[in-house]
Amino acid sequence: MGLPRIIAIDGPAASGKSTLARRLAKALDYLYFDTGVLYRAVTWAALQQGLALDDEAAIAALAASLPIEVRPPSQEDGRSNDVWVAGRDVTWAIRSPQVDAWVSVVAAHPGVRRALLETQRRIGRQGRVVMVGRDIGTVVLPDADLKIYLDASLEERARRRYAELQQRGASVTYDEVLARTRARDQMDASRATAPLRPAPDAVVIVTDGLTADEVFARVWDVIQRHNHHHAPESGPAPQEAERA
Ligand code: DC
Secondary structure (H helix, E strand, O other): OOOOOEEEEEOOOOOOHHHHHHHHHHHHOOEEEEOHHHHHHHHHHHHHOOOOOOOHHHHHHHHHHOOEEEEOOOOOOOOOOEEEEOOEEOOOHHHOHHHHHHHHHHHOOHHHHHHHHHHHHHHHHOOOEEEEEOOHHHHHOOOOOEEEEEEOOHHHHHHHHHHHHHHOOOOOOHHHHHHHHHHHHHHHHHOOOOOOOOOOOOEEEEOOOOOHHHHHHHHHHHHHHHHHHHOOOOOOOHHHHHHO
8 A cells, every 4th residue: 555654744833733633544544643742741740740840850750750641532522532641631731821831841851852752653653643743754753654744824823722722711812822832933943852843855734824624635635646656556647647
């Protein structure tokens, strides 16, 4: 089969990665794995334990020892997976504004990234996976068969995140969400280890003005072309060869 075994989806916060990845995983019957939950779970646990979030050694040690479990969803409340930490369902707790505010600091620690790397690779290398994050195509799975980088303007992403938070009943203003999204972008893109950037071989899609359906359709088209080009017996179909 010429379908990509591993699909890496990277991009900034609220660019539409998880919506796209969930739909792809469903359509292909692949595992959906959002690596952001690992950084979020570590951040949540560090806050719970009252650790200083800029203490890299302490947070890295926590990341290396924390039992984080990602399981199929146990409830129909909008979650795509359960996330459990040390016997507690933290699926929604790791989405709190407090975790949002600190997770980029935690994710910038090289020791934390090292501690979480093997888990991500192990899951990725099993194949039939759509893996979402910031550095999947560049660092975690540079050999991924297909890399998608989703981007969108800061304002568009802040609008989407604001709508999402409102739906969940969080009391924040649009301006707060805009400021936080900007701060996270800055942290994610400027950190020394595994900064947010597209892999050289990533397909970049800017999602401003596109609906989720349109983004999905574009990526589906890329997958079909990949399928034709990599089908061992048939080679590219003529019209695909013309377009390439
Ligand atoms: O995608 P998200 O908002 O759940 O990500 C939370 C934070 O984790 C975000 O600030 C960037 C970081 N992250 C990362 O550095 N590398 C990943 N592969 C996934 C997330």
